[in-house]
Amino acid sequence: MLGRGLKRKLSDYEESMAGLSSAFDSSRSLPYPLKRQLVLNMCLTKLQTYKMLVEPNLHRSVLIANTVRQIQEEMRQESNQQPVNICPGIVPSSHSYTGMESSGISLQLPSGISQEESNCCDLRSVEDPIENSLLIVSDDDMSSAISSILKDLDFVEDISPPTCLVPTGDDQPKFPENTGLKLEDDRQDLKGAECVFGSFEISNSTSYLKDLAIDDIFEDIDTSMYDSDFCCPPLMPPRSPSLATEEPLKTFPSCNSSSANNIQICRTDLSELDHIMEILVGS
Amino acid sequence: LAGAGGGNDIQWCFSQVKGAVDDDVAEADIISTVEFNHSGELLATGDKGGRVVIFQQEQENKTQSHSRGEYNVYSTFQSHEPEFDYLKSLEIEEKINKIRWLPQKNAAQFLLSTNDKTIKLWKISERDKRPEGYNLKEEDGRYRDPTTVTTLRVPVFRPMDLMVEASPRRIFANAHTYHINSISINSDYETYLSADDLRINLWHLEITDRSFNIVDIKPANMEELTEVITAAEFHPNSCSTFVYSSSKGTIRLCDMRASALCDRHSKLFEEPEDPSNRSFFSEIISSISDVKFSHSGRYMMTRDYLSVKIWDLNMENRPVETYQVHEYLRSKLCSLYENDCIFDKFECCWNGLDRQVGFCSIFHFSIVMTGSYNNFFRMFDRNTKRDITLEASRENNKPRTVLKPRKVCASGKRKKDEISVDSLDFNKKILHTAWHPKENIIAVATTNNLYIFQDKMN
Numbered sequence: 237m238l239g240r241g242l243k244r245k246l247s248d249y250e251e252s253m254a255g256l257s258s259a260f261d262s263s264r265s266l267p268y269p270l271k272r273q274l275v276l277n278m279c280l281t282k283l284q285t286y287k288m289l290v291e292p293n294l295h296r297s298v299l300i301a302n303t304v305r306q307i308q309e310e311m312r313q314e315s316n317q318q319p320v321n322i323c324p325g326i327v328p329s330s331h332s333y334t335g336m337e338s339s340g341i342s343l344q345l346p347s348g349i350s351q352e353e354s355n356c357c358d359l360r361s362v363e364d365p366i367e368n369s370l371l372i373v374s375d376d377d378m379s380s381a382i383s384s385i386l387k388d389l390d391f392v393e394d395i396s397p398p399t400c401l402v403p404t405g406d407d408q409p410k411f412p413e414n415t416g417l418k419l420e421d422d423r424q425d426l427k428g429a430e431c432v433f434g435s436f437e438i439s440n441s442t443s444y445l446k447d448l449a450i451d452d453i454f455e456d457i458d459t460s461m462y463d464s465d466f467c468c469p470p471l472m473p474p475r476s477p478s479l480a481t482e483e484p485l486k487t488f489p490s491c492n493s494s495s496a497n498n499i500q501i502c503r504t505d506l507s508e509l510d511h512i513m514e515i516l517v518g519s
Numbered sequence: 520l521a522g523a524g525g526g527n528d529i530q531w532c533f534s535q536v537k538g539a540v541d542d543d544v545a546e547a548d549i550i551s552t553v554e555f556n557h558s559g560e561l562l563a564t565g566d567k568g569g570r571v572v573i574f575q576q577e578q579e580n581k582t583q584s585h586s587r588g589e590y591n592v593y594s595t596f597q598s599h600e601p602e603f604d605y606l607k608s609l610e611i612e613e614k615i616n617k618i619r620w621l622p623q624k625n626a627a628q629f630l631l632s633t634n635d636k637t638i639k640l641w642k643i644s645e646r647d648k649r650p651e652g653y654n655l656k657e658e659d660g661r662y663r664d665p666t667t668v669t670t671l672r673v674p675v676f677r678p679m680d681l682m683v684e685a686s687p688r689r690i691f692a693n694a695h696t697y698h699i700n701s702i703s704i705n706s707d708y709e710t711y712l713s714a715d716d717l718r719i720n721l722w723h724l725e726i727t728d729r730s731f732n733i734v735d736i737k738p739a740n741m742e743e744l745t746e747v748i749t750a751a752e753f754h755p756n757s758c759s760t761f762v763y764s765s766s767k768g769t770i771r772l773c774d775m776r777a778s779a780l781c782d783r784h785s786k787l788f789e790e791p792e793d794p795s796n797r798s799f800f801s802e803i804i805s806s807i808s809d810v811k812f813s814h815s816g817r818y819m820m821t822r823d824y825l826s827v828k829i830w831d832l833n834m835e836n837r838p839v840e841t842y843q844v845h846e847y848l849r850s851k852l853c854s855l856y857e858n859d860c861i862f863d864k865f866e867c868c869w870n871g872l873d874r875q876v877g878f879c880s881i882f883h884f885s886i887v888m889t890g891s892y893n894n895f896f897r898m899f900d901r902n903t904k905r906d907i908t909l910e911a912s913r914e915n916n917k918p919r920t921v922l923k924p925r926k927v928c929a930s931g932k933r934k935k936d937e938i939s940v941d942s943l944d945f946n947k948k949i950l951h952t953a954w955h956p957k958e959n960i961i962a963v964a965t966t967n968n969l970y971i972f973q974d975k976m977n
Contacts, residue, residue: 260853275799278857291609294697294716295747296862299766299803302745307799383742390741 533916538968550964556620565615569599596685640689714751768805808864822867847929890949
């Protein structure tokens, strides 16, 4: 067994996964669809774990999502080619089997992954012990797993290139002329529009949206207005009347714990919040 | 490389090790970056606790001609503190991701250090004199009653014990939504770039309140995201050229003169996949973890999970050389995926001087180095095509004893002194290595220790 990357308490589940991945690596006789299923399950489990984190690692999430997509594509092609759809893996069973952990493994994917067989009509033989421990994952489940993790990674409070930030104080930034960098005008306009929504934030509510099924319910809510990259002409002038911004500034605490550099960001935050509140309240 | 070999071969010897001896590693002590300055006199490390420790090479002792100066602690300071972003309810880690030195212009030294979100320019200066003989202050700092002053004197500078001070000169903040993975100083020494997962920004060292976005690969819809930026570096000679690598194993070379936003690359370096090696993990292991230009700027080196590749900037469709770091792991990818080791980001580096003066001639030697597991690190000699595996460990390491080459037994019968793949310790990884710019001295970081090796001077 290979050493673990990090010290952590191994649950039964994790031990069984480690056992399976060793089997994957060492066994040449594992049928390909089973290997694929195993990898898929591992990917989805990881994605599910990442969703629970406050800040999932974007790099890893993308790599895992791509692996799921790749498997998904393969399975789709297979199901298109064959008139009768076959999927590997069947009803979970608690058989113990030789050569593996005999703790009565029934791999339960975290809630939200459907156990329905959407494509299946023909069942394989139940004799292969490894098959017994793998659950089927439908195409929809894979897609929703990918999209939900990537959606969560979209930091709506996205600081797009801060070219629209008001320079602090009298400091006129003296960018040396000889570098020859010029912002194109249309690019600047785009960023100006983005700045309206640039620092608005919807709280990342993964803490109570653990269930993929719940995500599906919210899918049809249009959050495009809160998307920082959505470029539409602002409903109100980007710089709200100064009265509206000054008042909240006095009562609102500093946005994060770093230095006073952020005061200018907070100011933009507040005018956006103000703006959104007005829309929501409908005044 | 070491042992029986020609005169060109380097024989590496243990020189020093820095850091705690005990096996229980404190999280904050985990080394996260290692970098020599331009002269090689200073060696900086950053750790997970946000600290920077700088070692200085002592001046060569004329009597001890058989070894180069040792590195001793020169300065230690807290570069970054943990922060809490209240809007997003996120902790911002203080871990130092990268340190880059500026070339020395005056008595002080400058370096850039960065965590996930904020880059800081630090000035490290020495103070070895202090003024004494104030008129209005006593020596201990208490103020004197002005009415008691009867004569005036001019304060003079007197020597004092050397004090090294680090002070933050610039703080470049709030330009990155995603985690910063690279910083690179331009050859103009006035600007630098910082790269996160989706964007690259260009800064002027004097200006902290704005940066220019030069690369943005964020899609309009995040669900369409399939690729992230993993590393970026400026060309060593051409101040308008930089490269960035991706999680799909591609490298893009961009020219800032072409347009303000370098979304279109000038060159795209990508090697077609070898169909015989295809697996579920092919894409993951193709993700590039580091990219480094050669000193001449003609080549660049990339590191992915299993190999090191050398690219000629004039050839985009495949690397000119590929070196296998630990091919025996290819059959263990599923287990390495399961325990997340497959996501480990190994760095790589070139040797310092491209040339060495030999007895009768000047010859070019070119060696690249990278880390592996079990505290092993690998070196590949591009001229002789020989490679060597060495181990950074406190055992079996006596000063001036040549390091013994190690060998991993991939399969079959394990010979004496070989280590089997299954006994490798995957918790002991060498991710960060650095090579002195002028001499054959290397710094190798294990989890919480810094090893310094030198070549044996006869």
